[in-house]
Amino acid sequence: METSKVIVEHIFLLVIVTLFSVLQNAFFAVKLEREGKGGNATAFERVSCAVRNCMDAYPTFLAVMWCAGLCVSQGPAAFAGILYLVVRQKYFVGYMGQTSQSTPGFMFGKRPIFFLILMCMVGILNYLLGHFYGRCYKAQLETLTSVVAALLLIP
Template identity: 25%
Template sequence: MEPVFLGAVTILGLLEQAYFSLQVIYARRKYSVSPPSITGPPEFNRVYRAQANCSEYFPLFITALWTSGVFFNEGLSSMCGVLYLYGRLQYFWGYASSPQGRLDPLYFCAKVLWTLIGCSTIGVFQSFFKIYLHMDLLQITATALGFY
């Protein structure tokens, strides 16, 4: 199986990161904040921090997305990825408007990211047990719960 959906979400994420970076460039021009300066009027500072915060979390997101998609479920992971990217866009726009505008999207993104991390963990453990210990944890769990 080719991880097409994971690739598509990754490309969307890269485009979103590029959009955030461009917004900082536009804000630099609008508020006359020349590089390498990273401070200016509050309006610039919010755009700059929103972009920086999104960039800081991007490696965590991509790692969790791919690990969850490869080891757990590509469809569910890709859907979570799209939700995360939507949440990050809302976060960026909210933060650019006001510091309080970032909070609800931030909490949403954290929940989605933790879901991806949880699915990654379950998927890796399941694969490890299946490959190296010849035990199917899902089947064992389903049997223990009376589903088999």
């Protein structure tokens, strides 16, 4: 029982962000359904396109967030995940208005994904260094990613 508690502590933040992302997807689906029943073809087409765009990037987001959280540190990975979900919401709402309103959300959304990809690559490199050369920099990486994650907020 104690082992499962330790495992859950190492992934708890990632689980919470994943749950929020699932709830956000449910919101998108409800919005799409409502627009479909509304009879406005252009509004439905916009919402449908926004949902498709969000769903296209969703598997990548989940994969890199979990990889970064498991390989380096769950705190910065979860922070970047929450930031990505906020940006994705901004993109979705902007797309429902006019497609040009979604551009800021789209552009800013690349930053958390890029950060998570870098975390994954650095985590994998750290694992390989530890495995082949006996050098592990996990503590330093956790500190570095915590500091760099805060920089994601700079516009």
